[in-house]
Amino acid sequence: MLYLCRRLLRRRGQELPPILLEYLLIRNMIDKQQITDAANAAIEGTELFLVDVSVSADNRVVVEIDSADGVDIDQCVSLSHAIREAVDPEKEDYELEVGSVGLTTPFKVIEQYVKNIGNNVNVLTRDGRKLSGRLVEINTIDRRFTIETSVKVKEPGQKRPVEKQIPEEFAIDDCKSVTYAIDFK
Numbered sequence: 001m002l003y004l005c006r007r008l009l010r011r012r013g014q015e016l017p018p019i020l021l022e023y024l025l026i027r028n029m030i031d032k033q034q035i036t037d038a039a040n041a042a043i044e045g046t047e048l049f050l051v052d053v054s055v056s057a058d059n060r061v062v063v064e065i066d067s068a069d070g071v072d073i074d075q076c077v078s079l080s081h082a083i084r085e086a087v088d089p090e091k092e093d094y095e096l097e098v099g100s101v102g103l104t105t106p107f108k109v110i111e112q113y114v115k116n117i118g119n120n121v122n123v124l125t126r127d128g129r130k131l132s133g134r135l136v137e138i139n140t141i142d143r144r145f146t147i148e149t150s151v152k153v154k155e156p157g158q159k160r161p162v163e164k165q166i167p168e169e170f171a172i173d174d175c176k177s178v179t180y181a182i183d184f185k
Contacts, residue, residue: 032053037086039053042078047067047068061096063099076099076100080096124175131149132181133147
């Protein structure tokens, strides 16, 4: 309803008064937990997992999902219908978008780390270090992961440096972002 009121007023070249807008936003704000619960119930028993649910001030709901095998459009449509059945758009005025998580977006849930074991990732630590390497292990209990980075090391008796794979372990909470490394080779 708020969305329709704003569109109608904009067509007339008018805006909602700020105090009325704030009242309507607070009154009509969709419950994020309600959407999350509906999405989790709909994907239970499937290979899909919920990555993120975001609700903007104007009730634009974005649900991001993923799976080890990727996400197709039919799965997004099915989840969208399930959420709309659980959270009636006639009672709660909202705009819903369901999609797969982007290839270059940072990992948000532990399942994304598990999905990408064996793939190259880019890591940005909280202390500003940037590393690239192959994700080799994830400890879901301690929330830690290990990557192997390539380092050139001068071996004794060798003329040229030799490339070695050195494992480095990180706590997920010590990283600003971890993303899938796209290789165009």
